Amino acid sequence: MRQAILAVLGLFILTVWSQIPPPETYYYEQKLDHFNPQDTRTFKEKYLVCSEYWKQGGPIFFYSGNEGEIESFYYNTGFMFDIAPQYYGSSLPFGDDSFTPENLRYLTIELAVADYAQFLTDWKSANHAEKNAVVVFGGSYGGILAAACRIHKYKYKYNLYFQKIFIYIYIFSNIQNPLVFFNLVTNDYNEVNAQCPEIVRQGYAEMISLAAGGQYNVITDVFQLCSPVQNEYDVTYLQLWARNAFLTMAMVDYPYSANFMGSLPAWPVNVSCDILLNYQGYPMQALANAAGMYYNASANNTLECFNITAEFIECADQTGCGLGNDAIAWDYQMCTEIVYGQDTNNVTDMFPPRIWELQNLTEYCQPKYGVTPEPSWMQIHGTVCIFLIFCSLVYFIFVCVIGGGYLTPPGPDDMPTVIIPSGAHHLDLRESNVADPPDVTAARATETQYISSWLEEYQNSLADGYVMSAFQPVRIWGRTVKQT
Amino acid sequence: MRQAILAVLGLFILTVWSQIPPPETYYYEQKLDHFNPQDTRTFKEKYLVCSEYWKQGGPIFFYSGNEGEIESFYYNTGFMFDIAPQYYGSSLPFGDDSFTPENLRYLTIELAVADYAQFLTDWKSANHAEKNAVVVFGGSYGGILAAACRIHKYKYKYNLYFQKIFIYIYIFSNIQNPLVFFNLVTNDYNEVNAQCPEIVRQGYAEMISLAAGGQYNVITDVFQLCSPVQNEYDVTYLQLWARNAFLTMAMVDYPYSANFMGSLPAWPVNVSCDILLNYQGYPMQALANAAGMYYNASANNTLECFNITAEFIECADQTGCGLGNDAIAWDYQMCTEIVYGQDTNNVTDMFPPRIWELQNLTEYCQPKYGVTPEPSWMQIHGTVCIFLIFCSLVYFIFVCVIGGGYLTPPGPDDMPTVIIPSGAHHLDLRESNVADPPDVTAARATETQYISSWLEEYQNSLADGYVMSAFQPVRIWGRTVKQT
Numbered sequence: 003m004r005q006a007i008l009a010v011l012g013l014f015i016l017t018v019w020s021q022i023p024p025p026e027t028y029y030y031e032q033k034l035d036h037f038n039p040q041d042t043r044t045f046k047e048k049y050l051v052c053s054e055y056w057k058q059g060g061p062i063f064f065y066s067g068n069e070g071e072i073e074s075f076y077y078n079t080g081f082m083f084d085i086a087p088q089y090y091g092s093s094l095p096f097g098d099d100s101f102t103p104e105n106l107r108y109l110t111i112e113l114a115v116a117d118y119a120q121f122l123t124d125w126k127s128a129n130h131a132e133k134n135a136v137v138v139f140g141g142s143y144g145g146i147l148a149a150a151c152r153i154h155k156y157k158y159k160y161n162l163y164f165q166k167i168f169i170y171i172y173i174f175s176n177i178q179n180p181l182v183f184f185n186l187v188t189n190d191y192n193e194v195n196a197q198c199p200e201i202v203r204q205g206y207a208e209m210i211s212l213a214a215g216g217q218y219n220v221i222t223d224v225f226q227l228c229s230p231v232q233n234e235y236d237v238t239y240l241q242l243w244a245r246n247a248f249l250t251m252a253m254v255d256y257p258y259s260a261n262f263m264g265s266l267p268a269w270p271v272n273v274s275c276d277i278l279l280n281y282q283g284y285p286m287q288a289l290a291n292a293a294g295m296y297y298n299a300s301a302n303n304t305l306e307c308f309n310i311t312a313e314f315i316e317c318a319d320q321t322g323c324g325l326g327n328d329a330i331a332w333d334y335q336m337c338t339e340i341v342y343g344q345d346t347n348n349v350t351d352m353f354p355p356r357i358w359e360l361q362n363l364t365e366y367c368q369p370k371y372g373v374t375p376e377p378s379w380m381q382i383h384g385t386v387c388i389f390l391i392f393c394s395l396v397y398f399i400f401v402c403v404i405g406g407g408y409l410t411p412p413g414p415d416d417m418p419t420v421i422i423p424s425g426a427h428h429l430d431l432r433e434s435n436v437a438d439p440p441d442v443t444a445a446r447a448t449e450t451q452y453i454s455s456w457l458e459e460y461q462n463s464l465a466d467g468y469v470m471s472a473f474q475p476v477r478i479w480g481r482t483v484k485q486t
Numbered sequence: 487m488r489q490a491i492l493a494v495l496g497l498f499i500l501t502v503w504s505q506i507p508p509p510e511t512y513y514y515e516q517k518l519d520h521f522n523p524q525d526t527r528t529f530k531e532k533y534l535v536c537s538e539y540w541k542q543g544g545p546i547f548f549y550s551g552n553e554g555e556i557e558s559f560y561y562n563t564g565f566m567f568d569i570a571p572q573y574y575g576s577s578l579p580f581g582d583d584s585f586t587p588e589n590l591r592y593l594t595i596e597l598a599v600a601d602y603a604q605f606l607t608d609w610k611s612a613n614h615a616e617k618n619a620v621v622v623f624g625g626s627y628g629g630i631l632a633a634a635c636r637i638h639k640y641k642y643k644y645n646l647y648f649q650k651i652f653i654y655i656y657i658f659s660n661i662q663n664p665l666v667f668f669n670l671v672t673n674d675y676n677e678v679n680a681q682c683p684e685i686v687r688q689g690y691a692e693m694i695s696l697a698a699g700g701q702y703n704v705i706t707d708v709f710q711l712c713s714p715v716q717n718e719y720d721v722t723y724l725q726l727w728a729r730n731a732f733l734t735m736a737m738v739d740y741p742y743s744a745n746f747m748g749s750l751p752a753w754p755v756n757v758s759c760d761i762l763l764n765y766q767g768y769p770m771q772a773l774a775n776a777a778g779m780y781y782n783a784s785a786n787n788t789l790e791c792f793n794i795t796a797e798f799i800e801c802a803d804q805t806g807c808g809l810g811n812d813a814i815a816w817d818y819q820m821c822t823e824i825v826y827g828q829d830t831n832n833v834t835d836m837f838p839p840r841i842w843e844l845q846n847l848t849e850y851c852q853p854k855y856g857v858t859p860e861p862s863w864m865q866i867h868g869t870v871c872i873f874l875i876f877c878s879l880v881y882f883i884f885v886c887v888i889g890g891g892y893l894t895p896p897g898p899d900d901m902p903t904v905i906i907p908s909g910a911h912h913l914d915l916r917e918s919n920v921a922d923p924p925d926v927t928a929a930r931a932t933e934t935q936y937i938s939s940w941l942e943e944y945q946n947s948l949a950d951g952y953v954m955s956a957f958q959p960v961r962i963w964g965r966t967v968k969q970t
Contacts, residue, residue, distance in 0.1 A: 119866050
């Protein structure tokens with residue numbers, strides 16, 4: 003491993019965001035199980051390095067990867083240092099066999115975070131960067147991992163900045179509000195035009211009515227399906243396929259055309275809302291065209307018909323698991339550590355009523371992976387349950403910024419909250435764009451200020467003769483024993 | 487499980503210490519592996535309950551057990567609530583088969599602490615004590631576990647008080663000072679009479695000289711051994727047997743006769759020092775009599791000869807592993823998570839030179855358990871390495887008291903240190919005794935004050951409408967999303 007790390011002072015972040023250099027690709031020989039000294043197996047964990055802005059003694063910006071190939075997140079987060087968590091993208095502990103229930107056993111947040119600690123220790127040592135500050139970035143699952151670094155016992159060993167944690171929080175083993183996610187999706191459409199959610203509701207109603215009358219061929223034609231829907235199961239699958247299009251567009255409602263979770267036009271919520279309004283008198287057609295726009299755009303507008311079982315995979319996470327092996331890994335995590343319910347009721351949201359809570363999850367997960375989802379696990383042993391924040395994905399985006407090298411007593415003052423009304427999933431993590439709304443630009447400046455102040459504090463702590471964090475022990479507590 | 491928990495206000499501690507009621511014994515059906523959702527195996531974890539001082543809504547005093555049967559620690563710590571960590575005493579995950587290398591795989595600090603979190607959650611729920619404060623006590627290995635509760639991600643879920651952490655600290659993978667432990671033992675004897683360490687040195691020199699001349703029978707006779715020493719290996723074993731007597735007496739140098747790690751007279755260091763002085767002209771005889779006093783007292787003075795291989799087991803921990811299965815469990819932990827070196831050099835201590843560092847440990851642990859001791863593990867993943875305190879066992883006793891429900895920025899002010907010059911291993915955790923030196927009594931009063939103030943703070947936080955800790959989520963951070 004050669005010395006090839008990008009590190010810049012926090013102040014330069016905005017500059018860097020506007021010019022992402024291509025990364026160098028490496029593989030780290032990672033331990034499979036850090037918590038079993040008898041298990042010495044390893045696997046190759048992929049990581050990307052951008053060394054263009056490296057400065058001797060400067061901070062290391064560490065982006066903790068997400069549930070997919072890291073290259074996509076590298077280019078869609080505008081950051082400079084990227085590592086793929088185990089089981090996603092090319093970091094497969096057992097190669098192509100990684101997704102059997104037995105081999106999925108090592109897919110946990112705890113081990114993913116331990117991987118990062120092991121990697122950073124070795125990397126810093128090999129690159130004579132032991133005292134360099136580490137700032138950890140992450141959004142979505144990557145944000146959970148970044149937060150876990152911070153909340154976990156590794157807190158003294160990282161400086162981190164995390165954002166957009168989107169955990170639904172349990173209080174006393176109950177899901178706070180399983181309706182909230184799809185309510186927020188619906189709100190996004192409502193904000194553009196109050197008619198849009200109404201047309202979606204009517205479109206679903208028309209589909210359900212046609213299905214009840216056995217007119218499956220009409221549905222097949224209107225939705226331009228490659229294979230006809232033939233029964234109730236198929237129609238439900240089609241409903242979820244369409245819902246997945248709306249929720250994804252709400253999540254990645256960027257002010258410019260982007261290629262992230264699908265290739266989409268600028269402001270896809272507005273674009274799909276316009277389509278709905280254009281077909282106002284034909285609600286199912288409107289629904290089909292709006293949802294179809296998303297899937298067709300994701301395929302560079304080359305589709306002649308829609309193959310819904312290839313384009314969308316039903317899974318434990320009602321907000322989507324993605325496709326391919328990544329979808330299996332995420333599905334397993336939703337059955338084990340990240341357990342929450344997601345309902346629709348057609349009243350606070352625009353989708354057909356559907357309950358997806360613990361019982362449904364259990365019936366789904368047990369035969370598939372031999373595991374029983376246990377919400378109390380996260381309460382008792384989890385790393386993220388203490389955050390009583392619902393950082394919404396789509397309407398309000400809460401960017402949760404927490405302090406530097408140590409955890410201060412919890413309270414609103416200790417965890418400044420940056421509200422980005424025009425936000426979208428990962429938007430402030432993306433490189434800057436002339437189309438960015440002013441509140442997004444302002445949020446990045448605020449975040450940059452926080453990071454700069456942490457780095458300054460860290461440099462001061464070095465000057466004071468002790469190292470505040472970054473794998474060095476924290477300041478001496480108590481006294482050392484007098485040795486005679 | 488019935489409602490049978492002892493809880494008193496911290497203010498009453500001293501009263502309770504002077505009258506330990508016998509405990510009730512229970513077994514909790516504990517998960518074997520909290521971090522593998524596919525593993526649903528359980529084992530019976532033993533715990534003791536003292537309900538005599540239970541007060542509705544009052545705090546739960548939780549003593550986190552040690553490397554031995556909990557009854558012994560129950561009566562020797564004067565506290566009211568005791569649970570045995572996995573693999574020690576009667577909490578055997580695989581019954582009599584628990585000590586094969588394969589089955590020892592689940593013996594880790596992480597799982598022991600997760601056990602406590604799981605147990606306390608269930609226990610509090612079953613006993614309608616969800617909002618009761620929990621104060622965790624521990625000394626020695628129990629103190630490590632108590633500290634791990636606090637340092638670990640469980641910090642928000644416990645209030646804890648820990649003390650006498652006796653970890654040797656690694657800095658940059660090096661052992662801080664492997665000579666310090668036996669130096670402190672020697673100092674204890676030096677404090678009583680500077681002649682005593684000198685006589686021990688001479689006694690060892692005489693033994694080594696006799697062995698070099700092949701006069702094993704003289705050694706056998708003087709030490710009153712049941713089986714004769716016959717070679718160099720036997721003589722080294724005898725040296726370690728004697729060293730173990732001196733180090734144990736230094737650790738449990740209590741001001742009154744006690745039955746803990748051997749049944750001993752009051753001030754055993756003074757008593758054994760007197761024996762050494764009485765046989766000043768015959769140093770090996772002096773050494774034999776002083777060490778023999780310890781082993782004979784531990785057997786209620788019934789021994790006719792010494793069976794050194796039954797009375798002392800050489801193991802990975804040069805400060806002793808105990809006897810029986812407990813010794814195997816502790817041995818394994820010294821080969822895995824708690825790795826440190828312990829040397830003697832006959833200059834800063836009174837024992838024959840002996841190096842016991844990473845290489846020796848590795849050669850010892852690999853064939854025995856198939857594990858390679860890895861000091862960097864504790865640095866990277868460990869729960870206790872951040873404490874830059876060497877809380878000495880024998881000379882100065884540092885009682886490390888840390889704050890209430892949350893971790894404040896680290897610094898001397900945040901972790902008051904109580905120094906007990908007359909301290910001994912676990913002494914301030916023991917029930918009060920008229921023979922206690924004033925500094926020990928004063929230390930207990932200070933500790934009681936801290937605990938009382940935490941409990942007061944906790945009660946205030948309840949009154950303020952949020953629960954500070956004890957398995958409840960911490961105060962709301964940030965804002966909750968506005969739902970329309």
